[in-house]
Amino acid sequence: MDYMYIAILGRQPAISLAELERVFSSVRRYSPVAALVDTESLDIQRLGGSQKAGRVVLTISGADWARASTQLIDHYVTAWKGREGKVTLGISAYGFSVSERDVQKAGIILKSRLKKAGVSMRLVPNQDVALSSATSHHNKLGLSENKVELLIVRGSDDIIIAESTGAQHITSLAARDQGRPKRDAFVGMLPPKLALIMVNLATGGKAPRPDHRILDPFCGTGVLLQESLLLGYPVYGTDLSEKMISYSEENLQWLKGAYHVTQDWKLHEGDAIKTTWQPPIEAVATEAYLGQPFSAPPSPAKLQEVRGNCTYIIGEFLKNLHPQLEPGTALCVAVPAWRGKDGLFTHLSIARETKSYGYDLLSFSTIKPGELLYYRENQVVARELLVLIRK
Ligand SMILES: C[S@@+](CC[C@H](N)C(=O)[O-])C[C@H]1O[C@@H](n2cnc3c(N)ncnc32)[C@H](O)[C@@H]1O
CATH class of the missing domain: 3.40.50.150 (Vaccinia Virus protein VP39)
Structure with missing residues (x-):
C-alpha cells in the first residue's frame, strides 16, 4: 500500500497510534516515533496525539544518514530549480544517530547549491536534530508553499522523506x-x-x-x-x-x-x-x-x-x-x-x-x-x- 502521510507520534506513542488508527483506519507503525497513514488529507490540529505530519515525498533504501542527506539534496536542487520567491526551510531528523550540526549541514549544502541555481533560501537553525513543534509552528513551516519542513524519518530498512503539512499548535x-x-x-x-x-x-x-x-x-x-x-x-x-x-x-x-x-x-x-x-x-x-x-x-x-x-x-x-x-x-x-x-x-x-x-x-x-x-x-x-x- 502507498501511504500518503507520515505522522510524528507524541510522548506516549501507543495512545497516538490508537488515535490515528481510530480516525484513519489504515495506519502502520513505521518506527518507534512515527506512523504511516493512508489518507487523502490530514489536519494535525484535529489530533491530540501527533506532533507533526507530512506528505510522503521519497523513500530511500537503507538506514544511513549520509546517503539520505545526499539524495535529499539532489532531489530538492532539481525540484526547486527556477523556483520563485524565497524559500524558508527547516529540516527535522528522527531516528538517526547524528547531531544537530549534521542535520544543519545538509541544509547549508542545499542552500549553497540552490543559490548557484538562483534560488534563495532561509534555513531555520536546528537547536536539536528535530525542530520543536513550537519552532515549526512559529516559522509557519508547512503552512504555505514557500515555508517547508522536511521530515526525515528512519525506519527499520528504509528512510522516508516527507514535507510537513504543519505542527501541533502547542x-x-x-x-x-x-x-x-x-x-x-x-x-x-x-x-x-x-x-x-x-x-x-x-x-x-x-x-x-x-x-x-x-x-x-x-x-x-x-x-x-x-x-x-x-x-x-x-x-x-x-x-x-x-x-x-x-x-x-x-x-x-x-x-x-x-x-x-x-x-x-x-x-x-x-x-x-x-x-x-x-x-x-x-x-x-x-x-x-x-x-x-x-x-x-x-x-x-x-x-x-x-x-x-x-x-x-x-x-x-x-x-x-x-x-x-x-x-x-x-x-x-x-x-x-x-x-x-x-x-x-x-x-x-x-x-x-x-x-x-x-x-x-x-x-x-x-x-x-x-x-x-x-x-x-x-x-x-x-x-x-x-x-x-x-x-
Ligand atoms: C476526574 S474529574 C473529571 C475532570 C474533568 N475531565 C475536567 O475536565 O475537569 C471527575 C468528576 O466527576 C465528578 N463526579 C464524581 N462522582 C460522580 C458521580 N457519581 N456522578 C457524576 N459526577 C461525579 C466530580 O465532581 C468531578 O468533577
Whole structure:
C-alpha cells in the first residue's frame, strides 16, 4: 500500500497510534516515533496525539544518514530549480544517530547549491536534530508553499522523506488550558491534548453534525466539552457537583468569546449512577471518577479501598448508561490505574470485564491491549483509556 502521510507520534506513542488508527483506519507503525497513514488529507490540529505530519515525498533504501542527506539534496536542487520567491526551510531528523550540526549541514549544502541555481533560501537553525513543534509552528513551516519542513524519518530498512503539512499548535493548546477562567486542581486537570485524543477515540473522527451530541457525564470543569466544541460537535455535560456545572458553564462561555464556537451545549447536575440523559447521544467521552489524588503510592489497604470505590462508581455508571445508548454507540472512558513503587500498574477489574457491563472493548492492530495508559513520570494515578462499543 502507498501511504500518503507520515505522522510524528507524541510522548506516549501507543495512545497516538490508537488515535490515528481510530480516525484513519489504515495506519502502520513505521518506527518507534512515527506512523504511516493512508489518507487523502490530514489536519494535525484535529489530533491530540501527533506532533507533526507530512506528505510522503521519497523513500530511500537503507538506514544511513549520509546517503539520505545526499539524495535529499539532489532531489530538492532539481525540484526547486527556477523556483520563485524565497524559500524558508527547516529540516527535522528522527531516528538517526547524528547531531544537530549534521542535520544543519545538509541544509547549508542545499542552500549553497540552490543559490548557484538562483534560488534563495532561509534555513531555520536546528537547536536539536528535530525542530520543536513550537519552532515549526512559529516559522509557519508547512503552512504555505514557500515555508517547508522536511521530515526525515528512519525506519527499520528504509528512510522516508516527507514535507510537513504543519505542527501541533502547542501554544494554542496551552492557552486554552491556562486561559480558562475556572480550573480546579482537585478534580484534576485533563490536558487538552488528551481530551482531543479521547474525543477522537470516541467519535472515530466522524464529521460533526448539529444533532450529534457528545456526552460527558463526569464533566468537571469541562475540558472534554471544550475540545469537542472546538472540533465542531455539540456537547452535553453532567456532573454530581453543582460547583463543577457552574465552572463548566463559565469556561464554555469564555470559550465562545475567545474562539469560534457556534454549536449548542447543555449542562446540568446529575449523578452518573442514576441520571437519565436526554437523547440524542452520538458518542460518550469522559474522564470518570479517578478516586483521590496521591503523591506517593498508597498502602495496599488504601489502594484496595480507592479501587473498590472507583469500581463501584464507574461500574454503576456503565450499567445506568447502557440502556440509554443505541447499540453501536462508541465511548472513550478514562479510568484510573495506580502505579506502584516497582512501576507496575494496578488496574480496575472493569477494564477486563467490559462485556459483563454490555460493552465490547475495541482492539487496535497497531498496539497491544492495556497499552492505552496516560501518565507523567511522577504520577501515581494514571489514566487508562477504554474505548468501548455498546453491544
Ligand atoms: C476526574 S474529574 C473529571 C475532570 C474533568 N475531565 C475536567 O475536565 O475537569 C471527575 C468528576 O466527576 C465528578 N463526579 C464524581 N462522582 C460522580 C458521580 N457519581 N456522578 C457524576 N459526577 C461525579 C466530580 O465532581 C468531578 O468533577
